[in-house]
Amino acid sequence: MSSKLNKIQSIRGMHDILPDQSPLWQFFELTVKELLQSYAYSEIRMPVVESTDLFSRSIGEVTDIVEKEMYTFDDRNGDSLTLRPEGTASCVRSGIQHGLFHNQQQRLWYMGPMFRHERPQKGRYRQFHQIGIETFGIASADIDAELILMSARLWKMLGLNDVHLELNTLGSVESRQAYKQVLVDYLNEHKALLDEDSLRRLETNPLRVLDSKNPDMQSMIDGAPSLMDYLDEDSSDHFKQLTATLDKAGIKYNINTRLVRGLDYYCKTVFEWVSDALGAQGTICAGGRYDGLVQQLGGRETPAAGFAMGIERILSLLEDTGLQVDNAVDVFVVLQGEPAQLQGMTFVESLRDQLPQVRFQTNCGGGSFKSQIKKADKSGAKIALILGDDEIQNRTVGIKLLREKAEQQTVAQSDLLTTLNAIL
Secondary structure, X not given: OOOOXXXXXXXXXXXXXXXXXXXXXXXXXXXXXXXXXXXXOEEOOOOOEEEHHHHHHHOOOOOHHHHHHOEEEEOOOOOEEEEOOXXXXXXXXXXXXXXXXXXXXXXXXXXXXXXXXXXXXXXXOOEEEEEXXXXXXXXXXXXXXXXXXXXXXXXXXXXXXXXXXXXXXXXXXHHHHHHHHHHHHHHHHOHHHOOHHHXXXXXXXXXXXXXXXXXXXXXXXXXXXXXXXXXXXHHHHHHHHHHHHHHHHOOOOEEOOOOOOOOOOOEEEEEEEEOHHHOOOOEEEEEEEOOOHHHHOOOOOOOEEEEEEEHHHHHHHHHHOOOXXXXXXXXXXXXXXXXXXXXXXXXXXXXXXXXXOOOEEEOOOOOOHHHHHHHHHHHOOOEXXXXXXHHHHHOEEEEEEOOOOOOOEEEEHHHHHHHHHHHO
């Protein structure tokens, strides 16, 4: 047996979020929660593991996600289970199962990890985190507009300016089928120009060929027939209402007829918010309308629209802006001597009752006065409160300002709240 144990490390593409990174995550999550609360959206939480059939039926069996990227396994009962690669299908399953959609409108959101076995690169990981927003029971284009306006407001709240909106419509299922045949005929005429990936998609999901980033194919793709020319009247009117609302609200957008999204369930409106700062993986938020998905998964016919945001990609943009999130300790409590250690915890708990917004850290584990002051300084605290034998006996407390050159002062414990409020 080897005397050296192999180091156990995280799985490739699945990362720890360390203590110095988590404040930025918390800031972003809190900002999004406040935004969604202001729009009266309700949180829903779904399991991380679902039946594999759910994703095969919703995303599409011939999509890259189902064919190549899902983490799928058989459990002890022989049932095929999958770590969720996206959240919409789970949200729809939950809504059907619990009767959330019948004769009701729902505005829902969720947050959590998703899993896809992709080649890890910046902004694209095997465990990644999404915030999903889903609406049900509203067929008109005003809800599409609300989703876009909501996401535009978030970029303002976060101070992200280098983000632009790509917009398209995929029409109805019927109009898309008619267009698909015209597109296949066109692609077959230019089959010699198609790469291996596009040849496979030609047989399974030809609209995805339009989404190819292969530079050698771009002029051929640019010459392809436009789906806009094959729209049914209802889809055309829906798109006009959406763009009119966005124009009125002053939202700038680019109509991108090559934007098709990678999931089979989309129809009518599709959109992406894109940043050039992230390179090829520039999409930070994407969504659209999926009116047929509830019925496809066994529910009643229900109009639906939503979007998802990749948290890691947005945080990468926030880091590039130089955003600093202050998560330092406010007050470090130095306890010197047995009486202080005995009474110190109770003393600090009473302070927490009266100053719930202040972050206190109490020294634990003993140590000399000098070592505790070093800990206080390292914590980033603005103030050190000092409790020793004399302070306990005289019902006073020492106050040392750690970020300013000032003499240590002593105040009565009864005056401490007033003093802390004045300093902080």
